[in-house]
Amino acid sequence: MADTIDTNTLPASTPAPEAGPGTHTAAVREDEARQAPAPMDAAVDEAAAAAPADYSGLALPEGYRVDDPVFGEAIKLFEGEKIAPDTAQRLIDFTIERDKQIARAVNEHATTSWTKQTAEWRTTSEKEFSPEALGNARTALARVFDRQTIATLESLGFTNHPGLIRGMVKVANAIRDDSFVGGNAGRGGGAMDPKSLYPNSQHN
Secondary structure, eight states, X not given: OOOOXXXXXXXXXXXXXXXXXXXXXXXXXHHHHHHSOOOHHHHHXXXXXXXXXXXXXXXXXXXXXXXXXXXXXXXXXXXXXXXXXXXXXXXXXXXXXXXXHHHHHHHHHXXXXXXHHHHHHHHHHHHHSOHHXXXXXXXXXXXXXXXXXXXHHHHHTXXXXXXXXXXXXXXXXXXXXXXXXXXXXXXXXXXXXXXXXXXXXXXX
């Protein structure tokens, strides 16, 4: 007859087996693995990340200089913020294009404003001066200035300025009033007779 196990005689709980030498060794190896140095590839990546970025290859458009103080300040900003060179190049391109657009807008506005101003000058001058006065002013302008200066004044619209026209009208009047009328003095080979200069004088 087979033996039977009396469950009443078994202990209430079976104690866990004690950790043997093998278990202790495995725990030590796991701890050493955590403290082991990182692989070579990871160390190289960290060193590359810590090294300063090389911005020597950044390209600038024609007309911009690398030794410009503004560009130097930009490089300092890139270095301080650890911006990658390719990102820095995109920032440079964006900034320069934006500045060009702003400059074009400013120039267009200035040109439009100046064209409007010179048109107003011309309208005012045509109302203030007669065609004859305008013609005299142009004649005086040619007497006072050389062709290159007149061309510059015309290109800028200053020949329509009422103040310039007013001044040239005065010059034209002064030239007309001071015109020299030649006489018959000095004929013959002898000395000039002072009486000929003052024919109406009572002292002759």
